[in-house]
Amino acid sequence: MKPGNNELIDRCRPVRTILSRVGDKWSVLIVIALREGPMRFNEIKRAAEPISQRMLTLTLKGLERDGLVSRTVTPSKPPRVDYELTALGHSLREPVEALGRWAFDHHAEIDDAQTRFDEAELASE
């Protein structure tokens, strides 16, 4: 086996971890929602509808743990919590938006491919 083969996996390990963040159901949506400035919990919830409260909490905590989002509590009454992209979070937007553009540009092709595939499958059954 050529050495290159195993390096593929090794070099991809950290990448895979991050891709699962990016690929999870809500992370990207939240990162994009926060692109123009800080937002409060329920603002994000409305912007990212139909996210459930539970998943918003969990996703925000994950993003905060990864250092992509900062959380600021203002202990007023009622309490106020603002979320904002960190510098790291903003730097992630560039490659993510590139992927978004790709998706936008090609989703018609993908739809077509899927339709053709499904029809071919039906025909052979």
Added chain:
Amino acid sequence: MKPGNNELIDRCRPVRTILSRVGDKWSVLIVIALREGPMRFNEIKRAAEPISQRMLTLTLKGLERDGLVSRTVTPSKPPRVDYELTALGHSLREPVEALGRWAFDHHAEIDDAQTRFDEAELASE
């Protein structure tokens, strides 16, 4: 509610679909493995270790359905099946590799952030 809010979701819907492909556990690994040319089923399996046979089959079928990978059967004995990136599949490599570079460049920062977060969490318990 401002109209802008819903556009966010609507414009992201096709994007989200594609992000789930990209974010799933094996798709990207396979796309990268195929970057230099066609490979046979078991070649990919070895390159993408420790993928299970089941997941390789399913992932390849998904990629084929999306038009990212083509499947060519040579009915010899034993049978031979080659998988290869389509033009669409190759075009996906660019944004994916950009994301990969971002992940590679920043995974140390993310590790640090996670460590700090986890320590802060421990301290407060």
Added chain:
DNA sequence: CTGCATCCAGCGCGATACTG
């Protein structure tokens, strides 16, 4: 308003065994 705890259904995915 913000967020955690609990319960619960669905299915992603791995292990294993079998076919052409």
Added chain:
DNA sequence: CAGTATCGCGCTGGATGCAG
């Protein structure tokens, strides 16, 4: 070699209720 079929566990994620 290249799949398909089946089973089962664990995690994801939704609904609801409670707390600060």
